[in-house]
Amino acid sequence: MVLHRTRYYPLAVQILAGICMVIAAIIALFLVLILLNANQSNPLVTFVGNIADWFAWLFHDMFSADNARIQALINYGLAALVYLGLAGLIHALGRRTVD
Secondary structure, eight states, X not given: OOOOOEEEOOHHHHHHHHHHHHHHHHHHHXXXXXXXXXXXXXXHHHHHHHXXXXXXXXXXXXXXXXXHHHHHHHHHXXXXXXXXXXXXXXXXXXXXXXX
């Protein structure tokens, strides 16, 4: 019988990385809504905005710019990248090799 090495990711690692990726997707969705000038009084836009604001609270007004859209692009984009990087880190640290 031939033994070969395989890699697998425990369920907890997959769940945590998935949560971080969903958070990054929500922030990116709100960023797209901002850049497309979505109606801020629309309930869906408000809902997505409240969730994105809650997850990106560390990045509010981190960088300032003259244009509000550019400022949102920088701050929310940075938040989304941090969550994607965190998902990648969790995924890389959770990898196991089995004989």
